[in-house]
Every structure is written in structure tokens, then in C-alpha cells.
Amino acid sequence: MNFCTQCGARVEFRVPPGDHLARHICDACGTIHYQNPRLVVGCVPEYDGRILLCSRAIEPRRGFWTVPAGFMENGETLQQAAARESREEALAEVEVGSLLAIVHVLHAQQVHVFFRATLSRAQFGAGPESLEVELVRPKEIPWPQLAFPSTEFSLRRYLEDRAAGREPHHFTSLDRRLK
Numbered sequence: 001m002n003f004c005t006q007c008g009a010r011v012e013f014r015v016p017p018g019d020h021l022a023r024h025i026c027d028a029c030g031t032i033h034y035q036n037p038r039l040v041v042g043c044v045p046e047y048d049g050r051i052l053l054c055s056r057a058i059e060p061r062r063g064f065w066t067v068p069a070g071f072m073e074n075g076e077t078l079q080q081a082a083a084r085e086s087r088e089e090a091l092a093e094v095e096v097g098s099l100l101a102i103v104h105v106l107h108a109q110q111v112h113v114f115f116r117a118t119l120s121r122a123q124f125g126a127g128p129e130s131l132e133v134e135l136v137r138p139k140e141i142p143w144p145q146l147a148f149p150s151t152e153f154s155l156r157r158y159l160e161d162r163a164a165g166r167e168p169h170h171f172t173s174l175d176r177r178l179k
């Protein structure tokens with residue numbers, strides 16, 4: 001951030017009095033611009049033993065596969081966000097189930113939340129952000145072509161849990177800043 005979104009003056013990056021982290025500060029209008037992690041919400045939709053996957057039509061990771069997921073909007077719940085992303089990316093109506101995974105993506109300043117879900121019927125298609133949408137059997141999942149580590153984490157936990165007949169939730173953290 002270089003300029004204040006309130007008044008257009010140049011901002012400085014420093015620790016405000018009484019704070020412990022550097023913030024973008026506008027000395028012209030006094031606004032302190034706090035930046036906090038963004039929520040990405042998705043689900044693993046299943047139908048008849050198969051998983052709904054989308055290949056991405058947009059960057060980052062265009063052409064790679066993922067489950068329906070995207071940025072949460074104001075005024076919706078996590079479950080509503082997961083269902084909306086399924087409608088937008090896969091033209092699919094899903095019933096959102098139990099919490100599957102929370103992935104702290106520290107290097108991207110994001111928190112990814114995934115739910116289990118079921119497809120109400122075998123109706124789906126490619127939304128504007130998808131190249132292709134497919135129902136795939138677990139053994140057909142293109143692991144090396146998955147878009148994001150959080151997608152892989154969620155899919156692997158989903159399949160392990162399903163095989164074991166349980167629905168716990170999982171936490172993990174990814175931090176590429178360390179490498």
C-alpha cells in the first residue's frame with residue numbers, strides 16, 4: 001500500500017503508538033490502515049463416491065485442479081460461501097456438511113476453511129472461473145496437478161476420514177516464507 005484510500009496522501013509503514021506491529025499510517029488524515037488475513041472458503045462435494053473437481057480458468061494456477069473455493073463475501077456464513085462458490089465455479093447445488101479442515105496459509109495472509117459437502121444431483125458445469133468440471137473417483141484424482149497445497153491437504157484428509165467412517169476436523173499451517 002502506497003497511498004491512503006481515505007484521502008490519497010502517501011502512507012508510511014511504521015508501528016503506531018501503543019501497537020506492536022508496523023501498519024500503513026496516513027499522517028495527512030490520521031487513518032491507520034490495518035491489514036488482516038482473508039478467508040477462503042470451499043468444500044469437497046461428493047456424489048455417488050466421486051469428488052467434484054474444477055480446473056481453474058484464472059490465475060493463479062490456471063489449468064490446475066481444485067475443489068470449489070473462493071474468498072468469503074461480507075454478509076454470508078462460511079457454509080453459504082462454500083455453497084455459493086460451488087454454484088459459481090461448478091454450477092452445482094451442494095448441501096454443505098461438517099467442517100473438514102482449517103488451513104492457515106501464513107505466506108498468503110489467508111485462512112482456508114473447507115467443509116464436506118454432497119451434490120444434490122449429478123448436475124454441474126464449468127462456471128466462468130473454471131475450464132472444466134468433473135466428477136472423479138478417488139483413484140483418478142490428479143494429485144500432481146492440484147492447484148494448491150490446501151486443496152491437497154483437504155482432499156487427503158477427506159478420503160482418509162471417509163474410509164474410516166468418521167468426520168473430524170483438521171488444522172494445519174503452511175508457511176512458504178520459511179523456505
Ligand SMILES: [Zn+2]
Nearest residue numbers: 004007026029
Ligand atoms: Zn489519509
